[in-house]
Amino acid sequence: MKVTSERRYALFQAARDSDYVKKVHGGYFNVFVKAFAEEGETWDLFRVVEGEFPDMNELHKYDGFVISGSPCDAYGNDYWILKLCFILQTLDAMEKKVLGVCFGHQVLCRALGGKVGKSYSGWDIGIRRVRIVKDLSACRFPGDLTEIPSSLSIIECHQDEVWEVPSGAEVIAFSDKTGVEMFAIGDHILGIQGHPEYTKDILHNLIDRLLNNNSIEVTK
Secondary structure, eight states, X not given: OOOOOSEEEEEEOOSOOOHHHHHHHSSHHHHHHHHHOOTTEEEEEXXXXXXXXXXXXXXXXXXXXXXXXXXXXXXOOOHHHHHHHHHHHHHHHTTOEEEEEXXXXXXXXXXXXXXXXXXXXXXXXXXEEEEEOSOOTTOOOGGGTTOOOSEEEEEEEESEEEEEOOTTOEEEEEOSSOSOSEEEETTTEEEESSOTTOOHHHHHHHHHHHHHTTSSOOOO
């Protein structure tokens, strides 16, 4: 799916499409494009979880990059995760706009020198109120993410988290569950622990799948 453009963005998809998302939304790529794309932009898809990456010599052609969520651990040492970290380090050096969502937030932190790991307080699933502590007006990211209030509610689904942000990064949002809900480096790097691209039906289906494979359980 492409829209002819002057500005060009790439999605690094770090999760395989679920049957539900393919059937209802046409894949996670369409979910991200619907959430973030504006008229006159081109969006390209790279399924990094399957080892699909852009040519290093093509990175300069993009205005920005988005890294999706994933069931994989951002601190894992799978080849594709290590390659993704290298590309993210390159994009940071180029001062390219990069937005990381959930796993993307965590792997972006890891790649740039921060620390990530299992959440000390376990899974966070559902709607979470987060508090914004920094003005983002100087940043420009897809989907007008800078136009946000002092606090907001966002869909969350994660059991890993950022423990320590990279040197030079600023924590710009937190919640009563997670200390680093968002972080930024300069005006080109932004990590978001929550899922601004998710719709409630995607969350409900994900919860059902996690329950069915015993990843989580209902507590009384």
